[in-house]
Amino acid sequence: MQYQSNDFLEAEQKSFDDSVRAIEEWWKTPRQQHIKRPYSAKTIAALRGSETLPCVSSDAALKLWDMLREHRAKGTAELTFGATDPVAVSQMAKHMRTVYVSGGLSGFSENNYPGMDHADYPWDTVPKVVDKIFRSEVWHDQRQRQFRMSHKLEDRTSLESWDYLMPIIADGDMGFGSLTTTLKSTKALAEFGAAGIHIDDLAIGLKKFTVGQGRTVVPTSEYADRVKAIRLQLDIMGAETLLFARCDTDHAEFITSVVDPRDHEYVLGATKDVKPLQQVMNDAITSGNSALEARTRWIASAGLKTFDEAVQDVCNNDQFNKYQAQISYGTSLSQRRAAARAATGADVAFDWELPRSQNGQYMFRQTVKTIVERALLVAPLSDLSWSRMDSPNYHDIKEYHETMLSHLPERMFAFAWGGEWPFPESAGWTPERRKNASAIMAKDFGVVWQVQPMYMIQGVNMEIERSAEMWTEEGIGGYYEKIQTVAVSRKPFKVDGYEKMSWCGGHLSDAFFAAVSGEEISQR
């Protein structure tokens, strides 16, 4: 065995103890102090290598933190689009201060096998986009500065000065596998430049948009472990990256497992004497009938209820009150059965196995309370909360945020607006409220970061179609008048896009050549 001297061992111990102390000090900083970790600095120090490299995204993360805290204090919000293209991001910088790297969009534009359904693009798809965008931001910042510094101070006031170093918030989806994949994708995102990462509680591969059924979530414990794993990884890296704890439970209809009693309250069971749903659907297929229709008929006949609803149906008020006094958050189904028996003197008919899907999912009934429970559980380890919605109901949004704020008055929230939401009045969206929705969410609910992930599909597609039609119909005459002249004159928009402007980096290349040939920087 290799000989290790006492000096070596003591130096190693000192370096470890120093590292523990440094982590403890770091956790007391204004950015970190609100996070409540279930592990010690010693655990983190022992998971680190002997050198912790500085994390490239930490400056942007601190900038994002300050920006969002300021919005929180003022009741305003940072608005952005989802993007995957550095060219587009460079134009967003003129109006926006953050950028979102969307998983769905990356699944379309960065993937050799396009598609966003199921979120089944490879786990490193989003990190690669983050890398590309982060580097392009740094490059634009460099070439803008070089251009400015080649001018005298008094001439610089007329030159553009955009903040291209926009903090990137990246879609971590569901973590893409077991905890080790979640750790790896977190590491890649933070190392490649993400200032914020969001993680959700969806089941891997079950984010489906077309079937008309709600989504599938994982048990509360699995979601909590994902959030914990991300924070652990960021702590190992010493990264300031913000953690957005997204919860996709709104309108979820399935849960993968009933391993966590905290979910039992929301699992649906059959209360009638029916065959298992899968048997009924298989019988329909074998006999040449529609499995979907068989499913619909089965659901109508099974008396689907949560266990509490089943108890309420067979009780009088006194018995139900007695039952309710016995149960609370996290009471398991078997404890609920015992409490129901004690209250009513009988067993309550309820079977959550019968409705299970082909993949083994259980049927699930979410409420705003379900989302709040999950969000509160992971709040101490995360920086923002985000309830993801398929079709938003204003009353639910209000209830969710107000309940969260009653527990955590300082909490910051994130929100994604959909691209196909009807905003019906029946869901609380008066025209006035829809018009001012972003401002209302910021002021009344603390939603400091709001994204429209669909713009690059809806808005950019619309512009491209419009221009394609014009170009094919009008040729260079139309192009000259309607696009080139506007772009080159940069009126009314400051559109970038030709080599005479510093945007293309020509001046930066010239400056490299000049510097190599020994020229001193001249400030024109």
Ligand SMILES: C[C@](O)(C(=O)O)[C@H](CC(=O)O)C(=O)O
């Ligand atoms: C925000 C989102 O995660 C995305 O990938 O852009 C998607 C967008 C969408 O599918 O509407 C999501 O909200 O799940």
